Amino acid sequence: MTQAQVQETGVSPALQAMGIGRPLALLAELSHRCPLQCPYCSNPLELDERSKEMATKDWLRVLSEAAELGMHQVHLSGGEPTVRKDLEELVAHCAQVGLYTNLITSGVLLDERRLGKLKESGLDHVQVSFQDTEESNADRIGGYQGGHRKKIEVAKLVGKVGLPLTINAVMHRQNLEHVDDFIALALRLGAQRIEIAQVQYYGWALENRAAFMPTYAQLQKATEVVESARERLKGQLEIDYVVPDYYATRPKNCMGGWGRQFMYVAPSGECLPCHAAKCITHLRFDSVMEHSLGWIWSHSSAFNKYRGTEWMPPLCKGCERREIDWGGCRCQAMALLGDAAETDPACSLSPHHKDIFQLAESEAAAAPPPFIYRRLRGSSVEPP
Amino acid sequence: MTARAFIDEQDVLSLCSFVRLQYNKPRQQWVIQGPERLLEPDETAVAILQKLDGKKTLETIIDELADVYQAPRDTIARDVCALLQGLLDKGFLQQAGKAITQAQHKKEVTS
Numbered sequence: 001m002t003q004a005q006v007q008e009t010g011v012s013p014a015l016q017a018m019g020i021g022r023p024l025a026l027l028a029e030l031s032h033r034c035p036l037q038c039p040y041c042s043n044p045l046e047l048d049e050r051s052k053e054m055a056t057k058d059w060l061r062v063l064s065e066a067a068e069l070g071m072h073q074v075h076l077s078g079g080e081p082t083v084r085k086d087l088e089e090l091v092a093h094c095a096q097v098g099l100y101t102n103l104i105t106s107g108v109l110l111d112e113r114r115l116g117k118l119k120e121s122g123l124d125h126v127q128v129s130f131q132d133t134e135e136s137n138a139d140r141i142g143g144y145q146g147g148h149r150k151k152i153e154v155a156k157l158v159g160k161v162g163l164p165l166t167i168n169a170v171m172h173r174q175n176l177e178h179v180d181d182f183i184a185l186a187l188r189l190g191a192q193r194i195e196i197a198q199v200q201y202y203g204w205a206l207e208n209r210a211a212f213m214p215t216y217a218q219l220q221k222a223t224e225v226v227e228s229a230r231e232r233l234k235g236q237l238e239i240d241y242v243v244p245d246y247y248a249t250r251p252k253n254c255m256g257g258w259g260r261q262f263m264y265v266a267p268s269g270e271c272l273p274c275h276a277a278k279c280i281t282h283l284r285f286d287s288v289m290e291h292s293l294g295w296i297w298s299h300s301s302a303f304n305k306y307r308g309t310e311w312m313p314p315l316c317k318g319c320e321r322r323e324i325d326w327g328g329c330r331c332q333a334m335a336l337l338g339d340a341a342e343t344d345p346a347c348s349l350s351p352h353h354k355d356i357f358q359l360a361e362s363e364a365a366a367a368p369p370p371f372i373y374r375r376l377r378g379s380s381v382e383p384p
Numbered sequence: 385m386t387a388r389a390f391i392d393e394q395d396v397l398s399l400c401s402f403v404r405l406q407y408n409k410p411r412q413q414w415v416i417q418g419p420e421r422l423l424e425p426d427e428t429a430v431a432i433l434q435k436l437d438g439k440k441t442l443e444t445i446i447d448e449l450a451d452v453y454q455a456p457r458d459t460i461a462r463d464v465c466a467l468l469q470g471l472l473d474k475g476f477l478q479q480a481g482k483a484i485t486q487a488q489h490k491k492e493v494t495s
Contacts (some may be wrong), residue, residue, distance in 0.1 A: 010410055070406065070408055070409075070410035072415055072417055073417065073420075073422070098406060100417040102420065124402055125402055127419075162401065163402070164400075164401070164419060166420075192402075192475060238475065240420075276436075
């Protein structure tokens, strides 16, 4: 392969040979600080403290590198990304280098003035998370008094300043019967989109799995509600729906395949193929403080480890869906089987699938244990 | 927007404020971006979308394209309408004077 081709595609010949092109999007976790303490937080159990957060100039460089690498979108996330005072500057930089920006926020630290400033800086889209539709339960799940009321207010302001809104609804056994109310809430708030996502069991959510796992019957009922709403609201509200892996037949093609589409940068600058990858403890992650995003995409050992089909166990390697599902989720195989190179047990072809399904059913049948709340330092157990 | 909207040649269309038609230089590729959405328009689609300025009617745009491409007007009209109807259904386009503002939206939902 000639040098000219390498430059044209922007990725190494080894990646080209696997059919991997340029990454699509960057997930930028600007800070792990957050006023909420959601027990299903997607951040790793070991959080980056403020002193470890990258400086503005480092993020500006990373965002430039993302654009140069040909990425289209940046998801500005956290923790709570609005704790960063330089958010407007980062957004303006994204707009300047041509990256589409999506702010993923709890909303509780925002007001009309700041939203207006973000809009002026060139922000493209806002996603606000909700814990429930019922106020006291929502505040209990988020571990933040007054949070729900504030979120409603902020979601309305998003539209008022002229920004498009997605509502993110994280669903589980303790709010699943409100799925219809969530859709009504999204309509009332003038949202264009709602993401109805069942809890994914990694990190904090894995610690709290028994408190969140719905029964199969609960899940089926919610799925019916979502499907009928989708039909009814075509052209009015877009509904994205994510079902929990444990009750699935086919595994999700996690992140569109390991190291195929996305890059994730933690507050400290560590660069991962997905937000949960830290749970695979034998991987060595590279940092954007030492390498460019382009170098990491092509050469980081953590990105290369589960790319393509060579790493796969025989069950996946011989499967006709190997390049559709990509073996499912590596972090899930790690969490449930202790081996990240195994077939994701969410796949019905996995010999462990039945056990996972039964595990979910038995946890869902018992009374939910108290929450273990997410804290920057350690955790706290919900009082009785 | 309680029912599906259909476009006609008198419509004045533009991309929604949160949708961007953009050239990605490193990829040498045009893309249409929306929240968590990415479309890859072909050359014809780009030529059509670049004409949507929120002022001209589709009728004018079709005339202009037929002129530039020296193609039968019927063929161009069919291509243009098929493309734009698809994008309108996806929520990527707004009709001038018919843009769904948050206030309107709320009214429609509660009424």
